[in-house]
Amino acid sequence: MEQDSPWKEVVEDLLEDFLFTFFPEVYKEIDFSKGCEFLDKELQQIIPISETGKRIVDKLVKVYLHDGAEKRLLIHIEIQGYKQDEFPERMYVYNYRIFDKFRKDVVSLALLTDDNPDFRPSEYRRSRLGCNLIFEFPMVKIIDYRERWAELENSTNPFALVIAAFLKTLETEGNVQERYSWKKKLLLSLYERGMQREMILKIYKFIDWMMKLPKELNDELYKQVKAAKETPTMPYITTAERIGMEKGLAQGLAAMLEMKFGKPGQRLGQRAYQVEDIDTLQKLMAKVKRIKSLPSAKKMFDEIESPVAN
Numbered sequence: 209m210e211q212d213s214p215w216k217e218v219v220e221d222l223l224e225d226f227l228f229t230f231f232p233e234v235y236k237e238i239d240f241s242k243g244c245e246f247l248d249k250e251l252q253q254i255i256p257i258s259e260t261g262k263r264i265v266d267k268l269v270k271v272y273l274h275d276g277a278e279k280r281l282l283i284h285i286e287i288q289g290y291k292q293d294e295f296p297e298r299m300y301v302y303n304y305r306i307f308d309k310f311r312k313d314v315v316s317l318a319l320l321t322d323d324n325p326d327f328r329p330s331e332y333r334r335s336r337l338g339c340n341l342i343f344e345f346p347m348v349k350i351i352d353y354r355e356r357w358a359e360l361e362n363s364t365n366p367f368a369l370v371i372a373a374f375l376k377t378l379e380t381e382g383n384v385q386e387r388y389s390w391k392k393k394l395l396l397s398l399y400e401r402g403m404q405r406e407m408i409l410k411i412y413k414f415i416d417w418m419m420k421l422p423k424e425l426n427d428e429l430y431k432q433v434k435a436a437k438e439t440p441t442m443p444y445i446t447t448a449e450r451i452g453m454e455k456g457l458a459q460g461l462a463a464m465l466e467m468k469f470g471k472p473g474q475r476l477g478q479r480a481y482q483v484e485d486i487d488t489l490q491k492l493m494a495k496v497k498r499i500k501s502l503p504s505a506k507k508m509f510d511e512i513e514s515p516v517a518n
Contacts, residue, residue, distance in 0.1 A: 229368075300341075317348075454484060
């Protein structure tokens with residue numbers, strides 16, 4: 209399951225809620241009134257994409273503390289679905305690389321979204337001939353929230369719905385009808401909590417992206433949610449806003465193709481704007497990350513367009 213893109217966006221969109229939920233000790237030290245700055249370009253210079261792979265989201269963000277000091281904060285979200293012995297070492301390596309570049313304090317955080325209950329790395333150790341290294345980092349295991357489901361359902365914290373959506377995505381793998389039911393329930397719950405439209409859009413996007421459904425079921429779900437009785441606290445996602453989501457995905461896909469293949473990729477990227485389905489656009493973006501040649505990218509578009517042509 210391709211999980212990196214929705215997690216990357218939700219961390220950027222809801223950084224304050226993310227830290228408040230998973231790392232409260234870090235959250236209380238940060239002065240969010242001064243804003244924050246994501247340092248993606250700088251991080252890519254330190255950590256090549258080939259090292260991270262497609263199952264990991266690495267975020268580096270500059271924040272300000274209440275005491276006025278400045279600190280670089282590395283938010284590292286591990287989204288792979290299996291145990292990986294190299295993970296603690298990678299956390300240590302990334303931490304010291306960032307410190308070496310910026311010469312600022314670095315806090316490395318790990319959110320593990322795999323479903324292995326025994327995989328709980330929180331430190332890296334190395335020792336030889338009296339020379340000892342111990343690197344410890346805060347770690348949260350998201351499946352632990354399964355035992356706190358009632359808390360998630362009753363919480364007013366926006367990130368509770370993010371956690372709930374992810375857990376139900378894991379639980380409904382291979383069961384389309386059950387996923388449909390849970391996705392509908394979570395989307396309606398999103399509206400019923402009285403959030404502002406901007407927050408609704410951000411979490412709606414995560415749920416829609418994470419809890420994938422066949423197009424016909426997704427369309428039916430959208431109609432049912434839209435038809436739900438409107439109140440001042442239930443501003444459904446309008447057709448215009450849904451089109452806006454599609455346009456944003458198409459722009460991202462086109463930019464990715466241009467970055468990988470130059471002008472030929474830019475020309476091919478124009479075909480992204482002809483795709484009018486969010487789920488298809490998300491799948492295309494996931495494939496583009498892995499393909500290595502322009503012909504493969506062209507074939508990708510040919511395959512989704514051929515049914516229409518026939």
